[in-house]
Amino acid sequence: xxxxxxxxxxxxxxxxxxxxxxxxxxxxxxxxxxxxxxxxxxxxxxxxxxxxxxxxxxxxxxxxxxxxxxxxxxxxxxxxxxxxxxxxxxxxxxxxxxxxxxxxxxxxxxxxxxxxxxxxxxxxxxxxxxxxxxxxxxxxxxxxxxxxxxxxxxxxxxxxxxxxxxxxxxxxxxxxxxxxxxxxxxxxxxxxxxxxxxx
Amino acid sequence: xxxxxxxxxxxxxxxxxxxxxxxxxxxxxxxxxxxxxxxxxxxxxxxxxxxxxxxxxxxxxxxxxxxxxxxxxxxxxxxxxxxxxxxxxxxxxxxxxxxxxxxxxxxxxxxxxxxxxxxxxxxxxxxxxxxxxxxxxxxxxxxxxxxxxxxxxxxxxxxxxxxxxxxxxxxxxxxxxxxxxxxxxxxxxxxxxxxxxxxxxxxxxxxxxxxxxxxxxxxxxxxxxxxxxxxxxxxxxxxxxxxxxxxxxxxxxxxxx
Numbered sequence: 001x002x003x004x005x006x007x008x009x010x011x012x013x014x015x016x017x018x019x020x021x022x023x024x025x026x027x028x029x030x031x032x033x034x035x036x037x038x039x040x041x042x043x044x045x046x047x048x049x050x051x052x053x054x055x056x057x058x059x060x061x062x063x064x065x066x067x068x069x070x071x072x073x074x075x076x077x078x079x080x081x082x083x084x085x086x087x088x089x090x091x092x093x094x095x096x097x098x099x100x101x102x103x104x105x106x107x108x109x110x111x112x113x114x115x116x117x118x119x120x121x122x123x124x125x126x127x128x129x130x131x132x133x134x135x136x137x138x139x140x141x142x143x144x145x146x147x148x149x150x151x152x153x154x155x156x157x158x159x160x161x162x163x164x165x166x167x168x169x170x171x172x173x174x175x176x177x178x179x180x181x182x183x184x185x186x187x188x189x190x191x192x193x194x195x196x197x198x199x
Numbered sequence: 200x201x202x203x204x205x206x207x208x209x210x211x212x213x214x215x216x217x218x219x220x221x222x223x224x225x226x227x228x229x230x231x232x233x234x235x236x237x238x239x240x241x242x243x244x245x246x247x248x249x250x251x252x253x254x255x256x257x258x259x260x261x262x263x264x265x266x267x268x269x270x271x272x273x274x275x276x277x278x279x280x281x282x283x284x285x286x287x288x289x290x291x292x293x294x295x296x297x298x299x300x301x302x303x304x305x306x307x308x309x310x311x312x313x314x315x316x317x318x319x320x321x322x323x324x325x326x327x328x329x330x331x332x333x334x335x336x337x338x339x340x341x342x343x344x345x346x347x348x349x350x351x352x353x354x355x356x357x358x359x360x361x362x363x364x365x366x367x368x369x370x371x372x373x374x375x376x377x378x379x380x381x382x383x384x385x386x387x388x389x390x391x392x393x394x395x396x397x398x399x400x401x402x403x404x405x406x407x408x409x410x411x412x413x414x415x416x417x418x419x420x421x422x423x424x425x426x427x428x429x430x431x432x433x434x435x436x437x438x439x440x441x442x443x444x445x446x447x448x449x450x451x452x453x454x455x456x
Binding site (some may be wrong): 035036037038040041137140141143144145147149151165 | 274277307311320386391392434
């Protein structure tokens with residue numbers, strides 16, 4: 001008799017807990033984020049409008065994150081193109097919940113006004129897109145957690161790998177694409193999967 | 200004598216007082232990975248380097264003072280599960296390791312945090328190679344086949360032998376144990392295979408790296424360097440291995456402290 005009652009109660013508690021977790025990543029203190037969450041990295045960012053934030057402020061919904069720099073003439077425009085194309089494939093409701101973060105390798109030259117100029121040139125929707133800078137040590141650590149390779153050159157440019165990473169609401173790496181300059185259907189599918197879990 | 204004092208101080212947890220750094224002059228250095236296709240030499244700014252790798256004792260003092268870096272508390276995103284697994288417990292070295300051995304099973308993030316805790320940083324790859332090119336009498340011993348051979352023979356030491364303690368023969372700068380003991384993290388470990396030439400934009404199919412191209416090695420006889428590059432390039436920042444440790448560096452200053 002008691003056994004029969006217990007199962008529905010356990011299921012109800014489990015369902016409630018899952019729903020609460022799925023809906024509420026934004027309010028989780030960062031120290032309670034999963035052990036493999038990228039948001040465990042305590043990283044200060046300054047965006048194109050000079051606003052200061054932490055990387056972990058993005059938790060709670062899916063985020064596409066890539067690293068770039070404004071003087072980059074070849075790959076970085078393609079990274080932005082790819083992010084735009086990925087975003088455009090989604091429907092309006094999906095797109096409204098997807099954030100995009102671009103962090104510059106070039107801490108010295110990519111100041112907020114420089115980032116803002118690029119954002120306007122590329123007509124980026126700044127209600128969902130953020131271009132940000134950190135300090136050199138922060139850039140190195142972010143690249144380390146995202147497994148992005150980069151190397152400063154003597155002339156101030158950078159050589160770097162092209163990577164787009166999808167973080168879920170808790171900061172897990174849900175997908176990772178090195179297909180730059182073309183739409184990656186697996187990345188799109190992963191974005192949709194992540195959005196379905198975290199409305 | 201200074202070493203005994205260092206151990207006592209380390210045990211007392213005042214690790215800042217123990218860190219012994221040598222001043223290296225920097226200068227033009229023929230790099231295996233040139234910064235530019237045209238120029239074989241890079242200019243290394245003067246810097247300071249810890250004379251020995253960080254030891255078990257020193258790292259224990261660090262995790263005691265910074266418990267968020269203790270085994271079990273460090274998030275997996277910063278250190279994989281084998282982090283400090285050679286120690287008996289989270290706060291005790293135990294019988295399987297000795298205090299004076301270099302600490303291993305540490306990730307890049309943990310090494311960074313240790314260095315930051317003593318106002319330092321990890322050396323860059325070029326700084327490390329600059330220091331490692333020297334022997335006890337020469338700033339650059341790399342053209343000596345006998346020297347190169349000796350280093351390679353150390354790399355073939357079987358891993359069943361317990362890790363020796365720090366404290367080998369110092370090189371001309373006073374730095375010890377750059378060869379023959381452990382692999383060492385550097386700040387830009389993951390940037391070594393990114394090609395040096397950004398002008399090669401001609402192959403749009405090869406978009407993995409902006410400026411994709413082959414590794415441009417200038418000195419193919421220096422196999423030890425190739426091994427180090429291969430080793431570091433295969434690592435991710437949260438990885439740890441039983442033979443991978445680190446030492447810290449600082450920018451150069453005029454007072455030479």
